[in-house]
Amino acid sequence: MSNSPGADSKPSLSFLDLANRCNNFHLPADHGSVDPTTSIHRDYVVPWSLSQSPDSAIIGLLKPDVIDVLLQEPEGTFVTLERATPGSRYRISFHPSIDTPSKRTDAMRRLCERWRDSGTIFQDTIGPKKWRNEMYPVYRNPFGVHSSDTSNYLFEMERSACSLFGVATFGVHMTVYHEDADGSNVRIWTPTRSRTKQTWPGYLDNSVAGGIPSGMSTFEALVKESMEEASIAEDLVRKHAKCAGSVSYYFQTAEGRLQPEVQYVYDLKVPPNVDSTSFQPSPMDGEVESFDLLPLDVVVAKMKQGLFKANCAVVLIDFLLRRGYLTPDNEPDFMEIVTRMHTRFEFDRW
CATH class of the missing domain: 3.90.79.10 (Nucleoside Triphosphate Pyrophosphohydrolase)
Structure with a gap:
């Protein structure tokens, strides 16, 4: 555009x-199909779920470039990327220790501010010139009740970062x-x-x-x-x-x-x-x-x-x-x- x-x-x-x-x-028509040469799914986006539980809420969708950067985070500080079984599709989620709205909000704040200040990571989206300094809520069900005092509320994050995470x-x-x-x-x-x-x-x-x-x-x-x-x-x-x-x-x-x-x-x-x-x-x-x-x-x-x-x-x-x-x-x-x-x-x- x-x-x-x-x-x-x-x-x-x-x-x-x-x-x-x-x-x-x-998405391309072959998203999720299995590459016959590798037996691995063709994933153009990966679901961002609250946890690795099979019934966990899907929060958003992540592009490969975002996942590549997330995987550079120290083990246990933010995300887990797993396949349920060999060859199955990836799901990315919060580390199990990040299990409350306040912990998720704090994890996202620290992550996004570090990316903003890096001078190199996603500056076209989250750099100082794009930073909004405005917090947006993230809900389990986007079409559910919008209130911070219900189980539908998960955490909040910087507005400019929302499009990186597809929420x-x-x-x-x-x-x-x-x-x-x-x-x-x-x-x-x-x-x-x-x-x-x-x-x-x-x-x-x-x-x-x-x-x-x-x-x-x-x-x-x-x-x-x-x-x-x-x-x-x-x-x-x-x-x-x-x-x-x-x-x-x-x-x-x-x-x-x-x-x-x-x-x-x-x-x-x-x-x-x-x-x-x-x-x-x-x-x-x-x-x-x-x-x-x-x-x-x-x-x-x-x-x-x-x-x-x-x-x-x-x-x-x-x-x-x-x-x-x-x-x-x-x-x-x-x-x-x-x-x-x-x-x-x-x-x-x-």
Whole structure:
């Protein structure tokens, strides 16, 4: 994926193209098959499990370059890489002594900080310029209860490192829009990301978007991001923002890093007959360059030009589906689009 908007865009991407750009991680057909010359499985990724127990939860997926570095860690300090039987597939896991959420969090913190400060290890992903200094939770079941006081919670880790380990992350995206009384003339507040942003600089984004850090509920994260990114007051968000569902997808970055993500989707319709200036977003924390109120047809045209960040285009497709702009009658790829936007990651197959 290019780092500049429009550089790799086509004259007109379809809605299915846009969904596929976001949900783009697919293993080769021969993954897991046995090489007849060596009797060893062809493993393009290796499961990261909580332990070596056969019924242990799969946390994420690791590429060979990450495994090679992990195996240089001193014996017993972090990981165990084993085959259940000779010739069977590898599983990598925490060392048996690292068996509580606090121990796992501490192990990941020390590991990631050492890689960050090395000057050589995964600097394109976790180096000082990419470091977010924000902790993300890791759950046993990405679609289970998201709370640190349940058995589903496993540990937390630095945000920028999550894609190295292929763990699921979670965020909130909100569409702030105006429409006429009859539901027509929809206009959406559309930000342009800062040209100095660590990821997707200069691309178009959703009105409000951000990750959900450890210890924060989904809605509180939305309230925080609305103020920090768009200067939208807390009381307006609490009164008018409505949960509209979620999207999930398995994204692979241009560098080959793995990002399974769930985005909780919200709408904020600017009420009619009010002073709309209080709802007008404006940049606050430097992550957004500007906001423009764009007619829906202009938003769609820019989506099809490839000018939106990949997951933001998917959130907007979800908006179009929910409002009946895309239907089985006017979109031949309707079901393909819907399924691409609601993947379950299939961790259990690994």
